[in-house]
Amino acid sequence: MTEVLELRQYTLHPGKRDVLIDLFDRQLVEPQEAAGMRIHGQFRDIDDEDRFVWLRGFPDLATRAEALAAFYDGPVWRAHREAANATMIDSDDVLLLRPAAEDTGFDLPATRPDAEPSALVTVTLYHLPPRAGDEFAELFVREVRPLLADLGAPPLACLRTEPSENDYPALPVRTGENVFAWVAAYADHDAHLEHIRKLGRSTRWTHDLLPLLTKHLARGPEQLHLAPTARSRLR
Template identity: 55%
Template sequence: MTDVVELRQYTLHPGQREVLIELFDREFVETQEATGMRVLGQFRDLDRPDHFVWLRSFPDMPARLQALTSFYTGPAWKANAAAANATMIDSDDVLLLRPVRQGALAGLDPATRDTPASSLVTATIYHLPSPPEEHDVRFFGETVLPLMEKAGATPLALLRTEYAENDFKGLPVRTGEHVLVVLASFPGQDAYAEHTERLAGLPEWRDDVRPRLPDSVDRLLLTPTDRSMLR
């Protein structure tokens, strides 16, 4: 079950991204999952060479507190924390989310890890002025995602802000924000470029969807590491 998701964006010292990825993929995947969380995906940000983006999930908020406490007091983090922190300028850019559709990310297969990943994943963060109403969520789930798929995307999940209090104080999260996040996958960068052209050319997207989308949008273009399940 995946009911709570963290979308984590780290700003790193110049030239340190590959150092962190090698350390993370070797030391921080199975060791985190042993505490009850799932490491969903690890990524290079195409537009920001000194940024590392990753997602992890938990069954619920109490399980999150238990898993984070276990991991950050455990041997894997104690042994490697100094090396990991040495690569980072900032690790506090974190959105706490939950899937709109329960089980949306449950089918990810750990067997995909350790195989070459040539795909492109997009995380599109739509900033709303207030908590999303149910009609907003339905609009994205029933209109936006199907049109994206029609234009060549593979939608992976629709997520919304989780408003529960962050009870693991050692790791800050962004608060006071209202977002809907669309995760989607493409075979590669060329396929993504073709998708954007097709999508812009769809009359229903241009006339019906674009005018209803929020003006404030962050779009992350992400390439998975070879140990990422999301790809």
Template identity: 55%
Template sequence: MQSGTFSPVVELRRYTLHPGQRDVLITLFDREFVETQETVGIDVIGQCRDLDAPDHFVWLRGFPGLRSRTESLRAFYGGPAWQAHRSAANATMIDSDDVLLLRPAHPDSGFRLGPGRPAGGSDGIITATTWHLQPEAEAGFPEVFKTVLAPMLGDAGTPILASFVSEHGENGFPALPVREDARVFVWFSRFPDRAAYERHAVVLASMPGFAEALRPHLARPPEVALLSPTTRSRLRG
């Protein structure tokens, strides 16, 4: 990807929706909530359908910092676009509080996105892998990933789009909760389709040493979300 977007603070947001309402929300979101967030300094990174959870909508947005995040969220949620359409958006949702506040694991590990917003659909998928870390492993894990696990992923032919760790700074906009107790490492990859991802998973499972290097750092089993970007997502499959 071409260099162009780097957000030092990122939200990974997973919404649980009422049955049959995902496309309703996506249509509304892509029409009303993209440029109106970007106008107040929010980087709308990606909007996705979870391929294994038909009532889940997953999206990411970024900010230059925690202070600017607070200012931008106040501006957007107090602004005309959200005020006009919030009732319709909220009517699609059961829960919108599953939110991870993240920062790049290393200075160069954030998203790099091309200028502008792509036109048309995308056939590929994005994978979001979440590793929940033991408390004592959190501080040193980015270096473990960089020096041990990422080279193994490279040997398995896995592209790493971006990697993040929990941001433990204060949530300056408490009207939108985040999972403040989370200790996670989240990394993103891209595959042409589900079959390609499944082949990759088999290769990785058979790779000597990968699971053994990862397992001692984990508090619980990994979570992998297979995501299909919407037509207006900057993050593409």
């Protein structure tokens, strides 16, 4: 089985992010997991106070539609959907992803925390041309991942677009996208800046690997800077 993941980015009404996070963390985490999903992490977007970002996974594509139907047709969502939807302007910015290689999915603790962390999570997105990406993914996993680990930011996951059709159309996903994503966590903002400085001083990165990666890209990379909520596993 190959895990399928959703990277979900919501645009919210001004001042409503903490309302949604409180509802999400208290009422919506365990019921989704009981329906067959795994909530990997939920975050405040540090660069946009009206953005909420979260990641959830499914054992495989075949079980995704079943799990979504079980939750969204069930009593918990029915009880809370009006309050949740009232916080949102847009919830359709969703990327459907899968691990880029056999050992590049998330391996997160089974116990869910319940305390606000002082941590930073980044999601770096590389946008690739249609139907490309095998060579990029192989290069990143084989060469870039160990270098990032050596420089203090071991990727917690390396992911790429799941090309299968969305089998639960009630929840749209972005179509025509082809991305590679890697996820990292840092103790704080300063630790992230120190990692960037180390990358800049690495000739292996600047002279060898970065040019090889860049030649594959359809446009410039994008990086999300995320603050985990109190109950996010990913932190």
